[in-house]
Structures are given as structure tokens and as C-alpha cells.
Amino acid sequence: MAADASQLEPPRRRAVDGGVINFLSSLQLKQFSLCPRRWYFAKVLRLPEPESKAQALGIKGHAQLEHYLRTGEDVLGDIAQAGHHLLPPPGPDLLVEESFGTPSPLTADEVPFVGHIDLINPRRMSEGVLRITDHKFSSDVARYAATPAQLVDAGTEAGLQMVGYGVWAALSGARFPGVRVLELEHIYFQTRGARRAESVLARTSTEHVTREWTEKVVPMVRRIREVARATRSADAPPNFGACEKFGGCPFKAKCLSGGPTVSLMNRLITKNQAPETAAQLPPTPPHVPPPAAPAESLGTCDRCGATLTQENTSKLRSGDVLHVSCPGAEVAAVLPPDAPVASPTIAPDAAPKRRSRKPKGPTAPGDHREPPTATSLQDERLRLFVDCVPNMPATSLSEYVAKVASQVSEAGGVEDLRFAGAESALGFGKWKGALAMAIRSAPPAPGAYAALGLAHSELLQIAVEALEPLCGPGDFVRGAR
Template structure:
């Protein structure tokens, strides 16, 4: 990428005004608006990833080979050589959108590069647009043709954008009728594999997809670019673990707990509870006679805030003793009461009960964020998964070979046992996007009984 293009990329958002966009920005925004705000508005650096560096190296090898014909392909890129076109001057390699770009979204120009544009079947009205992808597991992560053809999917946003760019550059591709939108995958773990996934669509299809999905997204991006705080931007918790995990999880959680505006999920949870929570505040008279409840003993956790919105409202009359003038219920109207245990029975029960730790060791909030600093559970889970993959010699514990001790769903028990044997450090953690991650689901179930005297809180939808 040229220094000029790199400079434009770095300053795409200036003082809350979108100067230009790229298809990769559109894709990041579709995954999580708050992550895009961290990266492009606040310009926070993303953490380096070995997978990203490897992907850059593979892309460079492919670019050199397709541009010059010189075979410099490493072992990963060489696995897909048979899927590449024969190098030649007619191929458009690392093709820039042009200056000015013909592609706009809500009046904002789009800039970028396309890995490969192959016009060799343009006489038949067909143009192939290819994006090279490196992935840990083709089976686990490759997109489908349907996803590539839809701008409602994050993978499709990029490919539909490339296709629509070609449609708008009509003078360069005369007679264009159909587009072959291709993801060419190169597997970087385990066996050296490659796969081509192609969606064949019409020029009308990419135009309709762009207008229906991307234009409204660009209008939303204008609003997010003007946000002054991450807490004002909607997060997408199900995207936290995608593509190696979000770089901004810690900042996201801390800004959520300290921000002036709660997230949409917490809005639905907190608002119905605000009035009832205040109404049960004990008066001085009641406070002197009523022992404190666990919620009163640790008010900073505000556990009542995670009750579902349709939970029964608390009744202040039930929180205090009946007034002296209120007649007691007749014995026949009273509900049956549990038999009070004798002192000897209580002492015997305590003798056989396991001793509980005196201090809170682990608190876990699932798909919700407490009003205090927390750590993302995903980092810990990622370390445990990587440890199992290394010890068992597999690429992905979820798609282990049939002869592996992790095959046929056994990885869930292995992961749960590993987590119980090596739980995270004491503290408060948040597990977000659990519904969309089997790994997180197993981790949450394994950690629930380990919370002990801490707190295990599950959000509601």
C-alpha cells in the first residue's frame, strides 16, 4: 500500500467527519460498531497477531507470483497454486479503486485494493474478483457462497463492494453481466490445504445488495463517528471472539462500567428495577431491627440490576414488619411453614457441610456487565484452548480428527476438566457473546460451580 493511501486510511475519520471509507472498515463496523469506534475514531492500536503477520506474508508471495510469474510461494501459498490463474499481464493484481473512486456509500467515497481481478472471461460477460484469505481451519471458518453474495453478512459486504466497484467502472469492463465473487482460502495450521469458494451473481444483484444494506450502514457510521465516548456506541457481544478475538475487549468492558450511558441490554434490565430498588431502601427504624441482606452488604455489585425486566416488582410492605394496627391473618389462612430445626440439628448440619472460603474468589457475569472494572473471560479461555490444542496436536479442538481424544464432541469434557483444574485468577470476569461460542458456553458451565462465595450472574435478553 502506498504512503498516500496509508495516510488516507489513518485519517479516514477526522473530528467526527467521515472523509472516506474502505470495504474492510464496512466489514469491521458490521461486526461491532464499538470496535470500529475504538479503531477508526479513537484510533487505538490493535494488538499484533501472529496470524495477521503470516497472512501478510502469504499475500505478498501471491502478489509477486501473479505479477511476475516468479514462483516465490511458500508452503501455505503453494498448496493453492493449482487454484490460481496462470500469471500474465492481463491480470489485475492488487488493483486500486482508482482516484477518484467510482464507488460511494451515502456520498462517502470508498478506497481500497482488490487482491485479484481476472478479466479473461469478459468476452462471455463474466469477471472474477478474488480475495485471498489465510485461515486456521478452512472447515471451521470458510464462508459459504450464499454469505459471499449477501451484504447482510460481514464476508459478503467486502465481496459485494468489490463487485459493485467493477459494475461502476463500466468503461474498464465492457459487456459485464455476471460476477464471480471468490474467496481463495489457504490453511495455515495442520495440513497444507486450499479451497476456492465462489458466488456467481448478476450486476443487478450487487447493486441491489449495496443499496439495501451498505448505504444505510454508511449513514449509521456518520452518527457513530460523532460519538464522543465508546459508551455511546452499541457493542456486539457475539463478535468478541471472532477472528482471533477483539483487540479492545478490556477497554470496552471498562468504558461500559464507567460510562455515563449504559448499553442497550443494560437499559432493558436496569430501568424497570430503578424505582423498586429505591423503594426498598430501609428506614432508620427498620435498619436497626432488620439484619442486612447479602445485596445490602455488598451494594457496589448491584445484583438486583440483572433481574429480568418482567420479574415481579418488590413490595415495600413485604420488606418490613406489619404495622401494629394491621390484624394478623387467621391461622387457617396462613401458608404452611417449614418446621424450624433445633439447635442440635443445625450444629450437626454445619459439622458435615464443607467449609467455604471467607473471601470472594471468583465472580462471573455472563452476557452482562457489572458496574465495576472487569476482565474479559475470553482471554483466559483462549489460553486454555491453545494449551489443549498444543498438547493434543490439533488445529482446532472443535474439528479434531476421528482418532483424537477430542473427537466426536469429547473436546467439551476435556476443556471443562482443564478449566476446573486451572481456574482463572481470583477476580471479576465478564463472558460476552456466549450464545455464539461453544467454547464460551463450556467455559461458563465449568466455572459456575467454582464461583463459591463470589457471584455468578447471567444476563437476560
């Protein structure tokens, strides 16, 4: 009795064991090209991947097609039935779910490849033509179907698989003697909306697929070897542009949060933390405000007698110094035209009450608690002034953005994230998403910031867009355009 194709591959042998690659597959190549870190989670750490509904639908459709092509019994469901006219008549000469065999003739950098081919049609071998078909189940054929040029290009996702199949056939000369022309085909079955199917066919030579495999796949396998030897997932380059592709990466949360591993985002967050965090400082005694940093005195306010500092004053063009939070008079602030209307100053005895407590009569003797001033409340908020000059001391946002951009560049292994190459995790514009995530994960300290010259700085534009949702009502002010 002939052995089943699945028995030809050792089931207990792992693709990667102790950093050593035992074998690869076309699926692993596609997974690595999509995101090396995702491949690392799946094949090196061997984290489980839940089966999606789309995968279950594809498995069911493949089983129906295999049964029909082997036996001729029409068990095709409504999805597979739409492509019935694209399938060859069933017969014993067709090779259905053909295994690569053991040992596999297909290798790259001395790593053997395993796998199965959906359909091999040798009925034109007398002309030196061999057709290799892979069945694809897609939610939108018009949107996701590959082109003939992609099927013969190992630099594309579709070509990685089909070129490998072609090279395997070329190396199996004893089984396909005289093969010169390869017809590489995808048959797409649409799973959503109207039932439809489409064939995408590319004709090429055995010399072409062999050259593509040598020039593009072999270097990729060498990079896979390097990633397989990594001891941390942080050393596996991520592709943040692929987090939502194909239904979303199952390891996205672990990649971004760190989990038991360290990711690019964790490295950025660690760098942005101050040397002394709030957890390292001694706890503040209850009902005692934290000590304030000494401020340079500018005299006292004529109305309320409070000490004037740079934090609670604003200097007008006339040279007058105004006490911004003075309870004794309302001061007209100099704000941009579209600034929100300021709320009236709250007197100390009318301070808002906490929901969790109710006042219990007059203040006890000896209790010298003071309500927070308007200035202290402002200091605890993030305020952003875009293309306008605030009426309070503000820090340039450019310094913070330049620091974060430098950290993202360093974490991505490039000098400047804006010039990241194709091999970098920040390439093809993915640096924009990485920068935005780094800013949202570690925003600047509370205070007032000015972002000037937004039209001339793409870094500032990304930072402002990332920080706007973090600002409270009235804390995001944009100048007139």
C-alpha cells in the same frame, strides 16, 4: 513513472475526524458489522490494534502471491503453494492489488470507499465475464470458508467485501466495458494442519450486486455515521457475542472495565450500587463491632439465655421455635436431602485464631471484645438455596433477578431483553451473556436467597449458574430433583 497504488490514497487523511467520516473500506464494514463498539475504538478513538500472528501470516502470504502473479517468479511458501493450481497463469493482463483509485467510483451515502482488490482476471471479458478474487488465509478451511450464497449476500461478512468489489467493477465501465457477469471468488489457504487450498466461486450479475449494495450497505453506512458522532464509547452498541471471535477483540478489557470510557457493564454496575456505599460511611473504630440493626425480640433461649430474633431462630412445622446458633445444644436442621453436613458449633473460647496475630495471654482488663457469632458469619456470606426451602429466613432471588434484567434491558435499549431484535446489542441470545456478566459484576448482598421454580424461569437459571461460583463451600444447596 507510474505512481504506486498506495500513493493514490492520502496517507495522512483519517477515516473519521471529528465525528465526520472521510472514507470507509470493506474491512471497516466487516469490523462494524461484527461489533460497532470495536469499530468505534479503532476508527474514532484511534486506539492501536496489535498485529496478531494470523495477520502477520496473511500479510506474508499475500506478498508472495502478489509477486508471483506480477512476475511469474515462484516465491510461494508451503502455505500458498498448496493453492498454486487454483491461480491463473501470471501475465501483464492480470490486475494484481488493484486500487479503487482517486476519486473512488464506489460510494455509499456519499461516503467514498478506498481499498485494493487482490486479483482481477479480465481474460473472459469478450464473453462479458469478469472474475474478482480475494485470497484468504484460514486456520481451518472446512470450518471457516464462506459459501457461494454468502459471497453474493451483502448481509454477510464475506458478501460485504465481495459485493463491494462487484459494484466497484460495475461502476468502472470504462475499464471493463460490456461486463454483465461477475465471478466472485475466495481462494482459501489453510495455515494449520495439512496444507490445502480451496476455491469458492459464485456467479452473479452487476444488477444483483448493485441492488444488494443499495439495500444493505447504504443503511449500514448511515448507522456508522451515527456511531461516529458519538462522544462516548458507551453510546456505540456492543456485541458481546463477538468478544472472542477471530482471536479475541483487542479492546475487550477496555470495553468491559470502562477505562477512560463508560461501557454497558459500567452502567449496570453503577445502577446496582447502593446509595450509600461502605466508603461513604464513617470508619468503624478498631475492635468495636459495627452496630446491629434493631431486631424484633422473640423472647430468650431457655438454654443459653440469648435474645431470640428472626435472624437466629427457625420455626418448625410443630410450631416450636429453635435457637439455631445456641451453644448449649445441637439443633437438627431441616435441610434438603443433598445438603452438606453441618460443621459442629464452635464455642466462643475456641474461636479460630487469626494467622497474622498470636494470642498474648489473658484478655486485658476492660477489654470486652466478643467473638463473632455463627449468625454474624452467616450474614457475611452469600447462601443460595435452589428449589428447596431453607431453615432460615431467606429472600426470594426472583426479585433481584428481575431488577438486574430490567437494568440490562434499559441499557440495551429494549423493553424486555428476552425479546431483543436483531439490531439490538442483546439480540440473537446475547442477552444471556450480558445478564450473566451483570449478575457476576454486582451480585446480591450477602445473605440467604431462595430460587424456586428454576425449571420454569430461564432468567433464574442464568442467575443461579452465574452465582454458584460465588458461593462458598456448603453455601450452595440444590433440592432433590
